[in-house]
Structure formats: C-alpha cells, structure tokens
Amino acid sequence: MKSQAYRMTMLFDFYGDVLTDRQKEFYDLYYNEDLSLGEIAENYGITRQGVRDVIVRAEAVLTDLEDKTGLIKRFHTMRAQLEQLRGDAVRLTELAARQDNGELEELSVRIRDTAETLLKE
Secondary structure, three states: OHHHHHHHHHHHHHHHHHOOHHHHHHHHHHHHOOOOHHHHHHHHOOOHHHHHHHHHHHHHHHHHHHHHHOHHHHHHHHHHHHHHHHHHHHHHHHHHHHOOOHHHHHHHHHHHHHHHHHHHO
C-alpha cells in the first residue's frame, strides 16, 4: 500500500497540472493530506462515492499519461545513472590524487559536483 501511495504522489507531482481543479483538490487531500474519503465528502457536502469517483478518474488520467510518456520511469533511471556517475567521479578523484594528476583530479571533482547538483534538483 505504501508503494502505491508513493506512486500516486509521484504521478501527481509530474502530471497533476492536467487535472481539473476539483480532481487536484480531492487527490491532494486524499494522498498528500491523508484524509479519508468520508472526511473529504463531509467537507464538500457530497457522497463518499462521489469523492471516490473523482479520485479514481484522476488516477486513471495520471496513470494513462505515465503509460504514454514514461517520464517517471525515465526520471528514476536518470537518477540512478547520476548516482553511479557521482560515485565513479569520487573514485576517479581518489585515483587521480594518488597519481598526483592535478588536471584529472580537477575534472573528476567537476564531474562529481555537477552530478551532485543535478541530483538535488
């Protein structure tokens, strides 16, 4: 269940802007604010089933977009590659320092710093 909530949050972060205002609101309350369907329904004066229908439609839209574009999958792949690149650059820096190669050490530090910057974004 926890991984499902994480997936739904990622979908919302990547594609949430395509949802209607009502879908965004209910989706956010349900997944990010952890309100129950009943609590949302009570706050908006509609049925629990009505809230569920809005959220299910929003989930379908977001899932369909990910199936078509694959942005989240590519994001995770790129992140793993950047972490590998950072690790390789750290190792390269150590090897360059042992060989007293200042230029190689400088380049490897630059690569590491760039990878770290990209991982923070």
